[in-house]
Amino acid sequence: MATIVGSITTSHVPAIGGAIARKRQQEPYWKPFFDGFHAARDWLAKARPDVAVVIYNDHGLNFFLDKMPTFAVGAAPEYRNADEGWGLPALPPHRGDVDLSWHLIEALIAEEFDLTTCQEMLVDHAFALPMELLWPGPSPCPVRTVPVCINTVQFPLPTPARCFKLGLAIGRAVESWDSDARVVIVGTGGLSHQLDGQRAGFINREFDQLFMEKLVGDPLWVTRYSIPDLVELTGTQGVELLMWLTARGALPGDVNKVHANYHVPISNTATGLMVLEAV
Structure with a gap:
């Protein structure tokens, strides 16, 4: 059966792409953020994953407000990105794993998650x-x-408890996949930030760091919060921490925190990075 080696959770601010394209990684503004990834890459080199299950949120490129599924799983041989209006260069397409995609889809539907398959x-x-x-x-x-x-993006959003259960189901599905592949779970988004409205620029450092701490040993702590609670605590866009929670749910049993980095601000966003290893 397949093996889950661990998870990596990280922020995904569009400005990161501009900094990469303009080679600004060592500028004082960006250096604390980019330097955090050296340890994550070192861990990946040792963990040697074959497949990454990437849990993320779409911002209008593939889905828009007229058709917004709660949960969607890709089942394509490759995945391309495109211009979203940020002026970022297109990156090479990513190879899919169609066999794992359909195994995951079938397992999640069997556990009563209603999915959009793409x-x-x-x-x-x-x-x-x-x-x-x-x-x-x-x-x-x-x-x-x-x-x-x-x-x-568009309310109603799935609750933290529902997202954690999705993560648990993803973990069970991966571990039941008839393959010798090594799988890493990647969760992207957050942390606290609000890009518009009266609270534009809102960052909650204290809650972010508590969330990262609890995610290691007590992830169910987060599930006691409602979506309105998280909007109040982390900002309108800070609810992206749902992807971190889902990724944590996919890890079987106890975990070891290999690395963490937290930096404020990048483009009005509190950015976080955490590497958790399955033990």
Whole structure:
């Protein structure tokens, strides 16, 4: 059966792509953020994953407000990104793993999760930039991918408890996959930020750091909050921490925190990074 080696959760601000394209990684504004990824890449080199299940949210590239599924899973042989209006260069397409995609889809539907299945799928910065941060360089990304998209854009949003249960189901599905593949779970988004309205620029450092701490040993703590609670605590866009919670749910049993980085601000966003290893 397949093995889950661990998870990596990270922010995905579009401005990161601009900094990469303009080679600004060592500028004082960006250096504390980019330097956090050295340890994550070192861990990936040791963990040697074959496949990444990437849990993220779409910002209008593949889904728009007229058709917004709560949960969607990609089942395509490759995933391309496109111009979202940020002026970011398109990155090479990512290889899919169709076999794992359909195994995951069938397992999740059997556990009563109603999914949108996508045999063609564009992936936006929330997918492409974390992959570039973790596996940088001009060469194609060395791992196959399965995108899992969660709606954090248009209300009603899935509750934290529902997202954690989705993560548990993803973990069970991966571990029942008849393959010798090594799988890493990637969750992207957050942390606290609000881009518009009266609270534009809102950041809650205290809650972010508590959330990261609890995610290691007590992830169910987060599930006691409602979506309105999280909007109040983390900002309108801060609810993207649902992807972190889902990724944590996919890890079987106890975990070991290998690495963490937290930096404020990047483009009015509190950025976080955490590597958890399955033990």
